[in-house]
Amino acid sequence: MDSDYDARAEYHEVHMPAAWDRLRDVVRETFGDVGPDGVVVDIGAGSGLGSAMLAEVSEAEIIALEPDNTMRSMLVARLDTAGVLERVTVLAQSLSEGLGGLPDRVDGVVAAHMLGHLTEVERTAFLEWIATSLAPGRSALLTVGTEVPPEGTEPAVQERKVGRFVYRVTSHSPVPGRIEGVFEVLDEQQQVVRSLSEASSWDAVTAADIRAAFADHPVEVSEPQVGVVLVTRPAVS
Numbered sequence: 725m726d727s728d729y730d731a732r733a734e735y736h737e738v739h740m741p742a743a744w745d746r747l748r749d750v751v752r753e754t755f756g757d758v759g760p761d762g763v764v765v766d767i768g769a770g771s772g773l774g775s776a777m778l779a780e781v782s783e784a785e786i787i788a789l790e791p792d793n794t795m796r797s798m799l800v801a802r803l804d805t806a807g808v809l810e811r812v813t814v815l816a817q818s819l820s821e822g823l824g825g826l827p828d829r830v831d832g833v834v835a836a837h838m839l840g841h842l843t844e845v846e847r848t849a850f851l852e853w854i855a856t857s858l859a860p861g862r863s864a865l866l867t868v869g870t871e872v873p874p875e876g877t878e879p880a881v882q883e884r885k886v887g888r889f890v891y892r893v894t895s896h897s898p899v900p901g902r903i904e905g906v907f908e909v910l911d912e913q914q915q916v917v918r919s920l921s922e923a924s925s926w927d928a929v930t931a932a933d934i935r936a937a938f939a940d941h942p943v944e945v946s947e948p949q950v951g952v953v954l955v956t957r958p959a960v961s
């Protein structure tokens with residue numbers, strides 16, 4: 725897995741809530757009616773922001789699959805604090821091996837901000853698994869694309885105040901398929917207190933790729949740049 729989140733987990737935690745605020749309505753609309761007998765899987769669940777939102781908007785049983793130890797620890801802590809740990813099963817695996825541990829039939833799938841980490845082989849296996857495992861009438865919420873700009877353009881900069889410090893992430897994509905980030909903590913004098921540089925593989929999957937993979941399923945795309953894609957298994961007539 726070329727996407728070690730251990731060192732940058734802290735920065736992820738600081739900057740990711742904004743991305744999830746953007747997804748709140750669609751998560752509620754898509755999964756809000758899944759009851760306690762239904763299962764929703766959160767793949768590449770990270771620090772559990774999506775799993776916690778699923779638990780908040782629905783009564784579903786949740787299966788969170790997350791390979792990174794640090795991210796998984798944050799997920800467990802978040803879901804425990806939210807009082808929902810009893811209905812969340814945590815799988816310490818990555819795709820594609822993790823597919824074998826998932827139920828044959830699920831009432832929802834979330835794969836947010838993670839598809840780009842998968843190899844083409846892993847992605848194909850995952851999308852095929854969605855097509856065969858989603859219950860009729862149920863949906864998968866996927867995000868596609870990236871906000872990270874290519875080399876030669878201004879890098880993307882995210883900043884958030886944390887106490888006396890500012891957490892800053894500066895990222896760009898030097899070549900297609902790769903993202904490089906500089907993660908810094910700045911003090912009140914704008915001096916760097918600590919920093920790290922990390923790179924990961926990121927294949928910017930597009931909404932068109934998802935449409936092509938799900939020829940028999942309705943695919944709804946909103947926000948095509950950094951897109952939210954809903955794939956629904958047709959209900960049996």
Ligand SMILES: C[S@@+](CC[C@H](N)C(=O)[O-])C[C@H]1O[C@@H](n2cnc3c(N)ncnc32)[C@H](O)[C@@H]1O
Pocket residue numbers: 725727729740767768769770771772773774789790791792795817818819820835836837838841842846
């Ligand atoms: C940018 S984070 C997003 C986390 C979470 N989905 C969210 O939106 O807050 C990407 C996550 O994908 C996970 N990941 C990377 N490669 C993976 C793989 N092959 N299978 C499953 N998860 C993977 C990483 O460990 C990381 O937690």
